Amino acid sequence: MIKNLIKNTILFSAIMLLNCSSKQDCPEGINLLPMYGEVEKCAEQIKSDNEFISDCDKQFKSRTEAAEKYVEKAWGYFYNNEPETSMKRFNQAWLLDKDNAEIYWGFGNLVGMKHELKQSISLFEKSIKINPNNPKVYESVATSYGQLFFETKKIEYLDLTIKNLKKSLKLDPKNAKNYGSLTSAYAYLTQKDSLKKYLEITDKLDPNMISPEVRKIAAQK
Structure with a gap:
């Protein structure tokens, strides 16, 4: 019986350590970085992303339309001086449509606000590559280069x-x-x-x- 008790205790401890390890493997604060910091997400975060996308699939005619709605929300928070919430909404839009040029423009403006100028330029260039006909993006690029x-x-x-x-x-x-x-x-x-x-x-x-x-x-x- 003592052997079984020790065995069960070890097993329980191993499970607890595994759960702690799993939680620690989830990168924190990535929703405040463009494209979630381009890091590998944990299973819990991937599940959450899939649930979000599934909900959007039910609410909107297409993911393109859903992304546009979240971009609209993101700009609303941006102009309301709520950069963290704006970044979260732009990231959600990115999950839905990685070919939306405005998302990268938004990312660029947000990191530019934090004075990460070279990263902002890189993001603006991603936007321009998708849509080279938005004059405001070139203006944003010019602003970053001007500050540099x-x-x-x-x-x-x-x-x-x-x-x-x-x-x-x-x-x-x-x-x-x-x-x-x-x-x-x-x-x-x-x-x-x-x-x-x-x-x-x-x-x-x-x-x-x-x-x-x-x-x-x-x-x-």
């Missing part, structure tokens, strides 16, 4: 800022804000011809988009 330029003073980042602003303006040629940003970017270059060119264009659209400092630089010979 301010931090490092490396001219290649300024060049990439200008390049992406021009791509955005090609798709949205009446965007006064982006023309103002482009004008400001050229203020950092020695040659001022482009600065004056884009200053004139911006003034025709909205002169409020040009700061007094940039006007002062443009006025210099």
